[in-house]
Amino acid sequence: MKERRLFSRHSIGTQIAALFMLLILVITGAMTYVSISVSTNELLDNSTEYTEQLIRRVNAELDMYVEYMKDISDFIVDNGAVAAYLSAANEHRLTDAACRSAQEQLAAAQKIRSEITAIALIPESGGALFGSEGASLNTYSNYRDAEWYRAALREPHEVQVSSSRVENLIAGQYNWVVSFSRAVFDRAGNMQGVLLIDLNYQIIDRLCAEIQLGSRGYIYLIDQTGGILWHPQQDLIYAGLKEENVAEVLAANNGRTLSGKGGGRRLYVACESEATGWTAVGVAYTQELLRSQDRIYTTYLLIAAAALVFALVFALQLSRSIAGPIRRLMQTMQRVEDGDLHVRSQVSSRTELGQLSDSFDHMIAKTAELMDERLRSEEQKRKSEWKALQAQIQPHFLYNTLDSIIWMSHAGRNEEVVEMTSALALLLRSSIGDGSDTNTLKKEIAHVRSYLTIQKMRYNEKLRYEIDLDQQTEDCLLPKLILQPLVENAIYHGIKVKQQGGTVRIESLLEEDRLLITVEDDGVGMTPEQLETILDKKESDAESSKIGVYNVNERLQLFFGPEAVMKYYSTPGKRTMVMLVLPIIREKEKESHAEG
Template sequence: MNTLARKLRMNTIRSIMTWSFSVLILLMLSIVAVLLYDKFSETAERSAYLNTQQIVDQVGYNLEDYVAGMARLYRSIEQNMLVDGQWEDEQVTKQLDTIISSRDDIVSIALFDEQGNLLRNRPSVQVRDSARVTQQSWFHAALRVPNHLGFSLPHIQNLYPGTYKWVVSMSKGVTVVRNGKPMNVILLVDINFKAIDELSSRISLGKRGYVYIIDEGAGNIVYHPQQQLIYMGLKNESVERALKSSDSYVDESAGVKRLITVKSVANIGWKVVGVSYLDEMMTTREEVNRYMIRVLAVVLVLVIMFSMLLASTLTRPIRLMERTMKAVEKGDFDVELQVQGPLEVERLSSRFNLMVHKIRQLMRQIIVEQESKRKYELEALQAQINPHFLYNTLNSVVRMVGMSKNEEVITMITSLSRLFRISLSKGKTVITAAEELEHARHYLTIQQMRFKNKFAFAIEADEEALSCMTLKLVLQPLIENAIVHGIEYMVDEGFIRIRASAAGGALEFEVADNGVGMPPETVARLLSGEEIDKSGAGSGVAVRNVHDRIRLYYGVQYGLSYESALEEGTTVRVRIPAVRAEREEAGADE
């Protein structure tokens, strides 16, 4: 939860980009949604109007098709009930039987003369009386307009006793020849009103919409799905306006908005009226509204996810730069930031890499300066060592001159001159191991004369060690320390052995004496920098200087190591890298 909160904070580039993209896209989608909503709603309403019109038209077409079928039936009766234009009872009876048996929607067929007398009928039942026939509207219509198929309003069939079916009467006046005389005959077909009812009741205009049929002449309702309510006066229809209209209009007479669609049925004098409730049509608008809200919600979620992904992708190089900066902050200057991302981030990454590169250059410069400082310290240590050695040597020469030992003085001064020739080495700091051993030999010769042959010495060296390079004046302080602190206080003659060897990539000098030795605590303090003897005689300055010189020049992994025990002597080892003379000279030339 805390991680998500950090990601969504408004003070980060990622969160700013995420919310900016989301708000911008949501605003654009809202504008588009409003425009599309109006367009879709208008289209949906237009489609609803068109659909209602098509349904009403379909009802009208069905009725017209049904009427056309009945007209064809009348023509068939007229054509088939006569033989050579003459009325024949047998042929008429046969024709009527065929027709009524082939149509389920026909309730009865009857032929009447102008006085209302029954000539033939099917089914063959007795008519109540001819007076009742002549009073029927269909009878007068057939006489008034001969050869025209007329339709009556739905009514209860009352011509036959015991029969009370709800029918629509179709009548037509035709002229036939019977017994050689012309005779006007009225053909009556009563059809079951259920057929017309089924044509209209199958139609659905929404959940509450319906279709009803009116007569264009008097405006009487021919069919209504709520016929009983109409008869009981519990429901009214604005028939007058429907009679005057031939298109769609909105009616509010019932207290609600209704779309009224009118269609005239040809050749029958009826009108089909469709009634649709506008609030149901508006449901389409509400559905579109809900759909658009759902779409906006889904799109908003997708936009937020996409914005977070895009923001994460764009800010990834910046986060990588932040981690790299933290690494530099912790001291890791070997990092290299990959140049990637947008142009501005690439430029920033390049500048960062340039900055780190300059920092590394400055660090290398500092290292070079530190190396120079080490060399200056090295020269200072050498300057500190040389006077110390010169003081001890000249002190011995003075004593020998006082004792008139001229030959020994000459030998000592000769050794001293050669020793100083090697010490100077034309200003070089590094000399060969052979020169360092020669320097040690002259020094031991001088000290041997000084201490009146109190000790003997031996120098050994491997052939391959002689050509290795070493700092000069490494062995002399160690030999002096062995003589002064190890052998000078011995009763017996002392012995100093010096050995040089090269193995495992390292040059090692070993200076061993059989002197009085040192306790472990003295050995531990010898190279630690602690002062050993307050008097200065055993302070170990020379030994520490040698150790510091080696570590400054070659590194902390090189230097001196001591092994000593009381009354057993001391061995000190000098370990430095094994560098050949040729390699050193080549490096000097470069």
């Protein structure tokens, strides 16, 4: 029992705490997850937007740069010395002076930008003039088959931008460059030759290095044909040691691609330039884009942790506030169970538990009260039973009766002796009875009749009696030996003292649901003082018949409860009447009543 109680106490506390924790865990978990995923998407969107802006900026700068190169080429093409050189070369009347002045122009143009590695002017008829001093044509270069040359002839009024290529035009030099080429015309519109401007990657390096896409992010350029034009790891890409997902990036409809997994997950933002046909691709690692997310993440988790700790403390407190009073109640109940009715649970709480405790305490108090009352009534019952026994036959009544019998037998009144003795025998038998503590009215009257027979023989004509019994009342139940003390009282205090004697009249009748029994005598009657004290125990101590009357009332109360009424009416010098108004209990109902 004790173990069980301990267990249940633990289980309530921990169960509440665990449930509470679980609830908070689920709620905070869900909220953290939702917040993080929402913020992740938002961050990613913002980053994509931002990356796209950067890429557009790169494109814009590249476009601007290409425009600038076109301007430079215009400047060269429009130059008189250059035109003179070309026409002289094509007409095979080239002079050193023409070469020198044209070369000076080219050199001046080449010096404008350090990233220009070469400027070459190639006349229709062959040969080449270079901007840099000492550069000579690689005669094996086979340039007329090169794409830059053919493109310039194909679209003679456009400046052509090549992809990344190796320039082999200058003897002994093989550099990776991006080339601008255009056809050159004279005033008449005849094609005179091709102008070539080579750029190294310096400018692209600079432009792309300016853009920061986190510490690992980078930018690369795809050329018109889908090849890689420029890449920060161009060496590895060109060596085939690394690959870039060009096809996937170009295929993405909005220019945005997410690929890779975990820490290598990357965001690709591609943007094509109209002027060059190149596509700039920004690559950002989502891990870096979401770096600020780590802070949010930590904050969320800290909040969640704080909520959990708070919830734990709260849950423990709550479980304690429930389990504590319950335990107190249970301990109290255990003690009550063990018989201690003086304990009180005294849980001072305004909750249901407080009310429960109050009710329980009230119940214990009530039980204690009932127990006391029961003990008291048991005692009284025992006492009254003893008194009833005491009241059955007064010893001196027995002596007197026996004296009368002796006296009558001396006088030879045998018939009377027989009558008296048999009446006495009946009286004794009925007072000993069958062990039950109740009698029907009929038996009770029989008892009274035996008593009156004896008394009448003693008092002769001085005592008369009448018994008027309603037939329907005969089987009504009464406590045993209730009527005899009343009759005795009527004889001793009413008729005996009166000179001319008197009549005792016993009557019973049913009135509504009550049994009415009256014992009336026309003796001396009672003074109002006597009338007042007749049912008073203290005053009755002196005389046995008075004890009898008091006792009758007490036993009626015990048997019927407060519904039983016993009342004396008296007119001094004329008569006295005692009336019993009792609930009707018939013999067949006796058992149920006894049970009740």
